[in-house]
Amino acid sequence: MQTxxxxxxxxxxxxxxxxxxxxxxxxxxxxxIPGRPVFxxxxxxxxxxxxxxxxxxxxxxxxxxxxxxxxxxxxxxxAGGRVTxxxxxxxxxxxxxxxxxxxxxxxxxxxxxxxxxxxLEIGGVRRADALAQAQDWLRRVGLARFVDRYPxxxxxxQRKRVGLAQVxxxxxxxxxMDEPFGPLDAQTRQIMGTLLLNLWAQDRKAVLFVxxxxxxxIALSDRVxxxxxxxxxRIIGDFPIDLARPxxxxxxxxxxxxxxxxxxxxxxxxxxxxxxxxxxxx
Ligand SMILES: Nc1ncnc2c1ncn2[C@@H]1O[C@H](COP(=O)(O)OP(=O)(O)OP(=O)(O)O)[C@@H](O)[C@H]1O
Numbered sequence: 356m357q358t359x360x361x362x363x364x365x366x367x368x369x370x371x372x373x374x375x376x377x378x379x380x381x382x383x384x385x386x387x388i389p390g391r392p393v394f395x396x397x398x399x400x401x402x403x404x405x406x407x408x409x410x411x412x413x414x415x416x417x418x419x420x421x422x423x424x425x426x427x428x429x430x431x432x433x434a435g436g437r438v439t440x441x442x443x444x445x446x447x448x449x450x451x452x453x454x455x456x457x458x459x460x461x462x463x464x465x466x467x468x469x470x471x472x473x474x475l476e477i478g479g480v481r482r483a484d485a486l487a488q489a490q491d492w493l494r495r496v497g498l499a500r501f502v503d504r505y506p507x508x509x510x511x512x513q514r515k516r517v518g519l520a521q522v523x524x525x526x527x528x529x530x531x532m533d534e535p536f537g538p539l540d541a542q543t544r545q546i547m548g549t550l551l552l553n554l555w556a557q558d559r560k561a562v563l564f565v566x567x568x569x570x571x572x573i574a575l576s577d578r579v580x581x582x583x584x585x586x587x588x589r590i591i592g593d594f595p596i597d598l599a600r601p602x603x604x605x606x607x608x609x610x611x612x613x614x615x616x617x618x619x620x621x622x623x624x625x626x627x628x629x630x631x632x633x634x635x636x637x
Pocket of ligand 1 (some may be wrong): 386387388394396414415416417418419420421422423567585
């Protein structure tokens with residue numbers, strides 16, 4: 356594993372710098388479409404995420420946000436560039452990452468408890484241990500009283516909580532989230548955002564969070580990166596979010612600094628969104 360060392364001040368031992376959780380370097384991603392020229396979705400672009408850092412990716416629809424996440428998960432092999440995870444080149448699936456999608460991935464014939472436990476059992480954990488850990492995670496996401504419910508007996512927000520427990524129970528060091536709260540109403544999204552931040556504060560994972568919602572991105576993140584309109588999309592903006600933590604994702608939207616950040620980032624994002632919809636877009 357490669358680690359960097361910083362030159363220390365005279366008389367001090369060199370400090371070892373932890374490897375980045377995720378390093379995408381000059382990543383290019385293309386899709387072969389039968390009978391058509393190769394579609395170059397993502398142009399060579401780079402993104403670095405430190406251990407414990409929360410980074411949101413925003414950009415116009417179809418620009419390549421999910422594609423970048425899929426490359427980080429090892430579900431897609433880039434046509435060019437390097438994906439490095441905690442200092443090691445990624446080969447195959449990213450075993451250090453947990454992936455939460457917009458759509459529920461719950462099995463309708465299993466209870467909430469079994470849906471979470473199965474995530475461990477398929478990895479070889481004994482059923483009794485898996486159930487105990489699943490129970491604990493369902494409590495941590497606020498579902499202690501709902502462990503015996505089937506997915507159709509839960510609300511959309513509750514199903515999301517089960518999905519979160521299902522991913523977190525496996526202890527990933529990296530969390531990849533693709534519009535995870537997309538289908539939920541605005542209030543439930545904010546509640547889920549605050550829950551996510553509370554869990555993250557207890558055990559800071561590197562998070563890559565894709566969203567269309569710039570307010571959500573600012574409320575949650577340490578950094579918001581912007582992708583340009585595709586094809587050949589790339590990262591064109593990287594904004595540090597200097598809002599204090601802990602944050603309540605509803606209250607933080609009232610902070611004057613939140614509004615300044617929103618204006619600054621939207622100025623750049625708007626130009627890309629307009630490109631996607633054409634010059635006549637409202
Ligand atoms: N398997 C595929 N084959 C061909 N083209 C693809 C494939 N997957 C994605 N694309 C194209 O790559 C581009 C990026 O897609 P992607 O899903 O990453 O965008 P996105 O930014 O996540 O979009 P949205 O915000 O609408 O979810 C799009 O133009 C899409 O049509």
